[in-house]
Amino acid sequence: MRDLPGLPSRRSFLKASAATAAVAGIVTNAKAEQKPEPVALTEYKPDCLKPTEWAFVMAAVARLIPSEGDGPGAIEARVPVFIDMQLAGDYGKAADWYMQGPHEADASPLRGWQTPLTPLEIYQQAIPVFDEWCKATHGKIFAELDAETQDKALTSLQKDEMKIKPELRDFFTILLGNTKEGYFADPMYGGNHGMQAWKYIGFPGARGSYKEWVLKHNVKYPLGPVSISGERA
Amino acid sequence: MARTEKKKDVVIVGLGWTGSILGMELAQDGLEIVALERGHDQNTVPDFQFPNMIDELKYGVRLGMMQKPRNSTVTIRRSDSETALPYRSLGSFLPGNGVGGAGTHWNGLNWRPMLSEYRLRSYVEERWGAGIIPEDMNLQDYPVTYDELEPFFDRFEHVAGISGKAGNIKGQIVEGGNPFEAPRSRDYPMPAMPSTWDGAKFGEVTKSMGYHPFPRPGGIASQAYVNEYGMQMGPCNHCGFCERFGCYNYSKSSPQTAILDALKRKPNFEYRTHAEVLRVEMAADGKTATGVTYFDEKTQEEVFQPADLVILAAYQLHNVHLMLLSGIGQPYDPATGEGVTGRNYAYQMNGGYTLFFKDEVFNPFIGTGANGMTIDDFGIDNIDFGKEGFIGGAYISAGQSNGQPIRSMALPKGTPSWGAGWKEGIGEWYGHSMSIGSHGSHMAYRGNHLDLDPTYKDRHGRPLMRMTFNWNNNDIRMTQFMKSKIEPIAQALNPTSMQEGFKKEGAMYDVRPYQTTHNVGGSVMGADPKTSAVNRYLQAWDKHNIFVLGAGAFPQNTQYNPTGMVGGLAYWAAHAIRTDYLRNPRPLV
Numbered sequence: 001m002r003d004l005p006g007l008p009s010r011r012s013f014l015k016a017s018a019a020t021a022a023v024a025g026i027v028t029n030a031k032a033e034q035k036p037e038p039v040a041l042t043e044y045k046p047d048c049l050k051p052t053e054w055a056f057v058m059a060a061v062a063r064l065i066p067s068e069g070d071g072p073g074a075i076e077a078r079v080p081v082f083i084d085m086q087l088a089g090d091y092g093k094a095a096d097w098y099m100q101g102p103h104e105a106d107a108s109p110l111r112g113w114q115t116p117l118t119p120l121e122i123y124q125q126a127i128p129v130f131d132e133w134c135k136a137t138h139g140k141i142f143a144e145l146d147a148e149t150q151d152k153a154l155t156s157l158q159k160d161e162m163k164i165k166p167e168l169r170d171f172f173t174i175l176l177g178n179t180k181e182g183y184f185a186d187p188m189y190g191g192n193h194g195m196q197a198w199k200y201i202g203f204p205g206a207r208g209s210y211k212e213w214v215l216k217h218n219v220k221y222p223l224g225p226v227s228i229s230g231e232r233a
Numbered sequence: 234m235a236r237t238e239k240k241k242d243v244v245i246v247g248l249g250w251t252g253s254i255l256g257m258e259l260a261q262d263g264l265e266i267v268a269l270e271r272g273h274d275q276n277t278v279p280d281f282q283f284p285n286m287i288d289e290l291k292y293g294v295r296l297g298m299m300q301k302p303r304n305s306t307v308t309i310r311r312s313d314s315e316t317a318l319p320y321r322s323l324g325s326f327l328p329g330n331g332v333g334g335a336g337t338h339w340n341g342l343n344w345r346p347m348l349s350e351y352r353l354r355s356y357v358e359e360r361w362g363a364g365i366i367p368e369d370m371n372l373q374d375y376p377v378t379y380d381e382l383e384p385f386f387d388r389f390e391h392v393a394g395i396s397g398k399a400g401n402i403k404g405q406i407v408e409g410g411n412p413f414e415a416p417r418s419r420d421y422p423m424p425a426m427p428s429t430w431d432g433a434k435f436g437e438v439t440k441s442m443g444y445h446p447f448p449r450p451g452g453i454a455s456q457a458y459v460n461e462y463g464m465q466m467g468p469c470n471h472c473g474f475c476e477r478f479g480c481y482n483y484s485k486s487s488p489q490t491a492i493l494d495a496l497k498r499k500p501n502f503e504y505r506t507h508a509e510v511l512r513v514e515m516a517a518d519g520k521t522a523t524g525v526t527y528f529d530e531k532t533q534e535e536v537f538q539p540a541d542l543v544i545l546a547a548y549q550l551h552n553v554h555l556m557l558l559s560g561i562g563q564p565y566d567p568a569t570g571e572g573v574t575g576r577n578y579a580y581q582m583n584g585g586y587t588l589f590f591k592d593e594v595f596n597p598f599i600g601t602g603a604n605g606m607t608i609d610d611f612g613i614d615n616i617d618f619g620k621e622g623f624i625g626g627a628y629i630s631a632g633q634s635n636g637q638p639i640r641s642m643a644l645p646k647g648t649p650s651w652g653a654g655w656k657e658g659i660g661e662w663y664g665h666s667m668s669i670g671s672h673g674s675h676m677a678y679r680g681n682h683l684d685l686d687p688t689y690k691d692r693h694g695r696p697l698m699r700m701t702f703n704w705n706n707n708d709i710r711m712t713q714f715m716k717s718k719i720e721p722i723a724q725a726l727n728p729t730s731m732q733e734g735f736k737k738e739g740a741m742y743d744v745r746p747y748q749t750t751h752n753v754g755g756s757v758m759g760a761d762p763k764t765s766a767v768n769r770y771l772q773a774w775d776k777h778n779i780f781v782l783g784a785g786a787f788p789q790n791t792q793y794n795p796t797g798m799v800g801g802l803a804y805w806a807a808h809a810i811r812t813d814y815l816r817n818p819r820p821l822v
Contacts, residue, residue: 002794022345053351053576063651063652064651064652065652065655065656066650066653066656067654068653069653069656069657070656070657070660070712071659071660073655073656090295091295095303095324096295096296096301096303096322097301097302097303097321097322098269098306098319098320098321098322098689099301099303099812100319100689100690102688104316106317107318108356108741109745110741110742110743110744110745111309111318112318112320112321112324112744112745113322114318114321114323139600151652154651158650161766165659174243176650176651177653180639180642181290181294181639183295184289184638185289185290185551185639198637198638200660200709201660201663201664202663202664203598203599203636203637203638203663206283206287206288206475207285208283208284208287208468208472208473208481209470209471209472210471210472210473210596210598210599211468211469211471213471213596213599214427214428214429214471214599215427216435217429217430218430218594218595219594219596220594220664221596221598221599221670222595226284227726228284228285228287228288231479233432
């Protein structure tokens with residue numbers, strides 16, 4: 001297995017989880033619930049994203065929630081897997097939404113989702129537009145830029161400096177929203193790997209029972225998270 | 234070709250709070266009843282089971298318990314000069330779906346309106362004169378008094394299982410309760426829930442400032458409880474998954490926990506799911522309904538269900554939609570001010586401060602939908618409208634409901650929305666903030682209304698309902714007043730930093746962020762058939778065997794969450810049907 005910058009190796013994961021378990025002092029039961037390590041992101045076969053789209057998502061989320069500093073980055077949390085799975089499912093297809101025309105994609109943003117496109121279609125159409133803009137402005141497609149230039153390009157996208165067409169204008173908003181969802185959602189959706197994001201902020205996940213702690217005012221809750229499928233940290 | 238079902242005495246459209254209440258009450262008279270629910274069946278087990286229910290992504294973000302706009306939605310415009318566009322994905326408000334309706338996924342906050350709210354127009358005219366009422370405000374009285382409704386509020390609170398602390402029992406002020414509440418005949422069925430640190434801080438500081446804090450009342454069980462139908466609730470464990478979720482613990486008040494199992498045991502009650510009512514059918518003379526036509530999802534056909542009595546018990550928006558589609562009441566025309574169905578659509582005006590405390594720990598995931606402490610010192614009864622320049626009021630509270638990190642991640646202003654700065658911010662600030670919110674009244678105006686959309690259709694080919702709605706200066710002045718009252722409270726708590734979120738003059742309705750599912754009006758109750766669609770018993774003025782339940786009856790919105798009033802009015806209407814209408818079916822007014 002090859003180690004890419006910003007991509008965790010199997011070895012570093014094992015080191016990290018052993019260290020966490022020791023710190024938490026609940027080594028034995030936590031260990032028993034560990035899941036087999038999933039396939040490395042570099043080996044992952046996306047459900048719906050094409051190779052260039054996958055490369056973009058990998059590169060973009062690594063800047064939206066970077067690995068440096070305290071807490072996991074989007075890559076350690078396996079956010080790209082989450083995004084791929086969501087876009088392949090009902091969310092990506094806008095399966096629950098009212099999508100009949102006529103559409104007024106250029107209506108005021110306050111009026112909500114008015115593009116005829118689904119979230120998956122927005123990713124599919126906006127990524128090439130943005131990559132073209134990156135190439136014209138910074139000389140390379142987004143995934144090939146250095147981190148500093150990537151941050152600049154994402155800021156331009158957020159501010160809509162490239163004047164993307166109205167049908168695609170929600171691209172940055174949904175990309176950032178999906179990235180945070182994948183960071184914080186239950187691990188069964190593919191992201192928040194090892195509940196690292198929950199551990200980082202101190203959210204106990206699916207514990208769901210705090211009666212004895214309600215009146216312990218201003219005292220930090222002591223237990224780490226559990227997941228819906230029974231992982232414990 | 235439509236199938237026809239065997240005739241029933243009563244058909245109930247929708248099986249949420251009001252459908253369940255009417256079903257239970259009318260079943261006790263031996264009537265043959267069928268309830269038609271457009272959504273799926275759902276119950277605590279297996280649908281709300283731990284831990285699958287407490288899934289923020291599925292239910293909190295992807296809105297798994299809500300109606301699918303694909304199946305049912307509205308169009309929205311801010312004024313009649315705009316083209317209405319479909320509410321394609323849910324944002325501002327979240328109508329429920331399935332058995333239990335919004336009563337399944339609510340927060341549980343339960344109130345009775347303040348005394349002035351039942352007769353707001355008369356109250357304003359007596360105190361300040363009609364001159365202070367803005368020209369375009371359709372201010373109206375409820376056609377029923379608080380004293381008449383009191384036994385029915387009490388009944389609902391005891392069926393639903395509300396925890397709280399009375400502040401006024403038969404005129405006696407009780408220390409620790411809300412001294413400004415309307416007098417109640419007895420205390421809440423359960424003692425108040427304990428509050429988390431944020432509510433406790435708010436309670437202490439407001440008390441020291443001379444205000445009157447009390448625990449927020451809500452349908453969250455503080456102890457074991459059995460109601461009059463033999464339905465049981467168990468004490469809440471503060472899991473922090475109330476709003477947008479079903480309760481796995483039999484602790485949150487809902488049709489499932491309070492009524493439905495008992496109702497389903499009645500041999501004369503039947504309910505059908507995946508049965509969406511398309512229209513109410515009328516007799517040839519146009520004076521009564523003959524039943525309803527619904528679409529049977531299982532057989533993919535239209536079905537006529539004959540019945541002597543039609544109860545519209547769907548969500549407010551859907552009741553009004555059915556009325557417009559079926560010709561119940563003359564549709565409201567804002568240009569002439571004539572017509573009643575769709576008139577006086579109103580919403581809720583809320584705002585708040587977020588306070589950050591670097592060195593304090595709030596454990597935000599410990600919460601309930603009705604957690605915390607409230608003051609009603611700036612409630613609608615306590616405001617000098619003439620002096621302040623608006624009509625309205627609000628209750629002000631602190632009490633965390635959840636710490637679900639996708640949606641509940643308050644960060645100080647200036648924190649980047651992504652990148653290293655954002656990641657640092659969430660590590661530093663998650664669990665170190667609290668909020669103080671105002672929950673305010675919203676008046677009804679000539680322009681805000683509901684009618685049928687000329688362009689967009691639903692999956693059955695029916696026109697979508699069109700909502701014309703925008704904010705109005707009166708309510709913005711009210712919320713700015715609340716800001717000026719909350720700011721000193723927040724400052725007195727001495728936070729590291731604080732920031733405000735109140736609507737300002739010129740604010741346009743934004744359908745994207747969640748605001749509240751307190752859509753009211755459109756099937757307003759009143760004493761005058763020219764300005765109301767239903768009479769004081771929620772009976773359609775022009776078709777006496779149709780009763781229209783729910784918050785559509787509110788002439789304008791109160792300052793409170795609507796469920797207490799919705800439940801009280803349901804028992805009030807059920808009582809009138811049982812004791813009067815059934816004996817002699819006719820217009821009751």
